[in-house]
Amino acid sequence: MAKKTIKSEKLPSTSTTSFFEDVYEVVKQIPKGRVTSYGAIAACLGTKSSARMVGWAMNGAHLRKDKVPAHRVVNRNGMLSGKMHFKTPDAMQKALEKEGIKVKNDTIVDFEKYFWDPMIELFR
DNA sequence: GCATTGACGAAGG
DNA sequence: CCCTTCGCCAATG
Numbered sequence: 001m002a003k004k005t006i007k008s009e010k011l012p013s014t015s016t017t018s019f020f021e022d023v024y025e026v027v028k029q030i031p032k033g034r035v036t037s038y039g040a041i042a043a044c045l046g047t048k049s050s051a052r053m054v055g056w057a058m059n060g061a062h063l064r065k066d067k068v069p070a071h072r073v074v075n076r077n078g079m080l081s082g083k084m085h086f087k088t089p090d091a092m093q094k095a096l097e098k099e100g101i102k103v104k105n106d107t108i109v110d111f112e113k114y115f116w117d118p119m120i121e122l123f124r
Numbered sequence: 125g126c127a128t129t130g131a132c133g134a135a136g137g
Numbered sequence: 138c139c140c141t142t143c144g145c146c147a148a149t150g
Contacts (some may be wrong), residue, residue: 126150127149127150128148128149128150129147129148129149129150130146130147130148130149132144132145133143133144133145134142134143134144135141135142135143135144136140136141136142136143137139137140137141137142
């Protein structure tokens, strides 16, 4: 899990990078057409209380060489809370719809149906 | 070095 | 049932 072959290019930090990388790895495992929540990822890493850090990690996701599918990560409500952080506010929704996920009013339709739990899926 | 701010979430009022 | 507060921890001012 931790430490792969990721180079420290513009990492937001140097000490807590492991956590960030772990987040990126998990997010990269999300199958196409599926989504998950920040809290689920945090819980999978053992720091379920630090869901905010997952969100913060995504802030640097676009800086990684490997494009992290951050559009597949939403809050527990299924709302595209982070769409404003993309290049364009509609990029996230468009990316999701492109994968077959319906988005209505900045919220994923049938969120539970598309929900991908890293805790379960990575252990089965 | 303290105060404020988050791409969150759960608990309390 | 909606709104507020708190915890979490890193980054920024």
